[in-house]
Amino acid sequence: MRIQFLDIQNFRKLKSCRLELSDQETVFVGANNSGKTSAMDMLIRFLIKTRRKELSTTDFTLSNWYELNKVAETWGSISEKGGTLGEWQKLCPALDLWLDVEECEAYRVSHLIPSLDWKAGRLGVRISFEPKDISALKNEYITERTSSQRLLEEAREKSPGSAKFSIWPRNLRDFLDKPGKLHSHFKFNSYLLDPDLIDLNSEEINTQDIPSQEPLENDPFEGLLRIDLIEAQRGFSDSGSSESVGMGGTGKGSLSQQLKKYYQKHLDPSESPDLEDILALQSIDQAKSTFDDRLKERLTSALTEIETIGYPGFADPSISITSKINPIDTLDHDTAIQFDLFKKAADGLESLRLPEKMNGLGYKNLISMIFALISFRDGWMRVKKAQSLLGESIEPLHLVLIEEPEAHLHAQVQQVFINKAYTVLRNHDRLKDKSDFNTQLVVSTHSSYLAYEMDFSKLRYFKRCKAVSGFETPTANIVNLRATFGDKENETSKYVARYLKTTHCDLFFANGIILVEGAAERMLIPHFIRNNFEKLSTSYISVLEINGAHAHRLQPLIEKLGLHTLIVTDLDSKEEKKDPKDGTLSVTKALPDIGRGQISDNTTLRKWLPKMSSVDDLMVAEAKNKISSCGTTRVCYQSPIPLNVDPWRADPPVSAVPYTFEDALALTNVETFRGHKTATGMLKKMCDALSLADLDKARAGMFSALSGEKAKMALDLLFDIDPTKLTPPQYIFEGLEWLEQSLNSTSVEDAVAELAAVLIVEGNESPIPAKLKESDEVMSPASLTWAVTDRSEGE
Helix, strand or coil: CEEEEEEEEEECCEEEEEEECCCCEEEEECCCCCCHHHHHHHHHHHHCHHHHHHCCHHHECCCHHHHHHHHHHCCCCCCCCCCCHHHHHCCCCEEEEEEEECHHHHHHHHHHCCCCCCCCEEEEEEEEEEECCHHHHHHHHHHHHHHHHHHHHHHHHHCHHHCCCCCCCCCHHHHHHCCCHHHHHEEEEEEEECHHHCCCCCCCCCCCCCCCCCCCCCCCCCCCEEEEEECCCCCCCCCCCCCECCECCCCECCHHHHHHHHHHHHCCCCCCCCHHHHHHHHHHHHHHHHHHHHHHHHHHHHHHHHHCCCCCCCCCCCCCCCCCCCHHHHHCCCCCCEEECCCCCCCCCCCCEEEHHHCCHHHHHHHHHHHHHHHHHHHHCCCHHHHHHCCCCCCCEEEEEEECCCCCCCHHHHHHHHHHHHHHHCCCCCCCCCCCCEEEEEEECCCHHHHHHCCHHHEEEEEEECCCCCCCCCEEEEEEHHHCCCCCCCHHHHHHHHHHHHHCCHHHHCCEEEEECCHHHHHHHHHHHHHHCHHHHCCCEEEEECCCCCHHHHHHHHHHHCCEEEEECCCCEEEEEECCCCCCEEEEECCCCCCCCCEECCHHHHHCCCCCCEHHHHHHCCHHHHECCCCCEEEECCCCEECCCCCCCCCCCCEECCCCHHHHHHHHCHHHHHCCCCCCHHHHHHHHHHCCCCHHHHHHHHHHHCCCCHHHHHHHHHHHCCHHHCCCCHHHHHHHHHHHHHHHHHHHHHHHHHHHHHHHHHCCCCCCCCCCCCCCCCCCHHHHHHHHHCCCCCC
């Protein structure tokens, strides 16, 4: 038995998306505010019953409140029904959990089987957060709303200036925001789903209707599913921290506290003792008697002295000294856990130790998290003393959720943890390679190091989606990378996987990426961004070197992820030449020139963008042809550079088309290169060529120099020349300008969409103006508060 996938509906950014879980590990990746935390919180609030009270109005998809508030506005009188439960269910948070069950496990899920025709395979349950009694909700809302409106009318009669003032409840959302209201009117219900209505081949989530079905009476996953959690920002080993860890969400974070809890649950000899425990308890009792005798001997004189003050008297009880030794208490102090500095102390010397709080934070957190996983596993398997608590069979499925384990872990330690976590969870005689009990580990992360260590088919990428209308908010979709990096690999997918293994998977966490061909672009483009594009420099941009014209191989992945991507590539011009000796024709690389029938050997330009091979066509291609149809990818390549410098100055200005980034940079910064007198290697050849009076010879000299070490040239430039004095080539400037505008327009659209949601909360249902002016009075101070606090991601 395993969880095959989950359909999430109407929860924050996750309005409608499918999350498929791998058989073992599943890792959530994506940029900041993309929905990873929302997915984790959805699983926590819906599957852990003790956490359900944490669900609030901000966990509803924000734009759904527009529809829900409209429903409440139609409640003109108490006699009206207030809508059907089915209509409410379509707007309320819900989680469909689908199990894959083998035929031999049918007895475990008899209460979930929808019909007698079911033999084995998929079983689904919906957990819906929905109104308990719509009529009761409506009646209380109308009562409160009517009372507040009557009070406002009286206030307006006395003070006409208060016409725009409003009080609680302004609308249904405001009514349910009051502490206690939401959970007094809403509850979690569970329903059976029909496996025959699921179409896994469809890209759209097929949400089933449950029009007249009665909810299940009991928890559908009781005895089937055990869930353990390590939450983010745990404060594991900070001795001054009061934060809790994921040991069920309780307890302090030190390893001492974790060991104490583990001992108490699994090893305490005073709980249901066996023969070995009796021997241990006898030793403790003997130690107690010896210690008591010593106490009496040492304290006799002090007690005798006390008797001189007249106590005890004739009827007063006498003082007796006895001790209590509790094994649990021996672990309840700061130095219960210590770290040996030496594996083995020298002869005659005691080993040197330090208390737990003195060890490195990263290693303490690693040890603490691994120990938490051990505790989860042993609690599930009812190890030792936990067997006495066993009143029912062991759950066949163990789901472990870990939020951002990279917090306070060094990069290398992160890799150790993710490589060992699942193995630790299965390190039990009844688990390991057996299939009676299954473990599924779900991890959310912002760390490229964690993603790097995982098989890419186990990654789930959270893709941010734009709002599609005025009153919609930005949402997220979950991209299953198993389709890209699955079992049926082709040459392209193999290349992408190998390439990502060399780049630490940065693109999975970036807002935008720039693909460059070589080391020179990778080193210098960040300087161009920092010195010329202020907004772009504050965005999360990943510059990825693809070592040649291989950007097109990343096309399927980039388009699937929907990342804003700039491709900086080269013309790679070639032309047909005739051998003067034998007249044979051959195609060789050539310095770009217009009107000579040259072609580009760059596969990206020919097959992806702008899908042109003629150099002449590429030189006159419009900007729209360099942008993908979805508007998220743009290519930039060399274009003619006007040369208004002596001795090449002319009227009209003469121009030259560079071959690669290096000669484009040189032709754009002629005076800077000419003034560099200490250059060596390839940079010196470029500087010498630019000093030639004949432009054709100068271009030929630079073209010849391109066979040198390009990375060394970039390093020499960074060492010898202030990067702020370098002007980026025009084609790169245009590309970076597009990327900045593209990312900025996305953030503006998101902000306007969230403003729409703010106005929904405020009760203003009029359309948003197409262009907001500074003088437009559309936001009150209260609205501004909503805009800041009601982030869809919840982070």
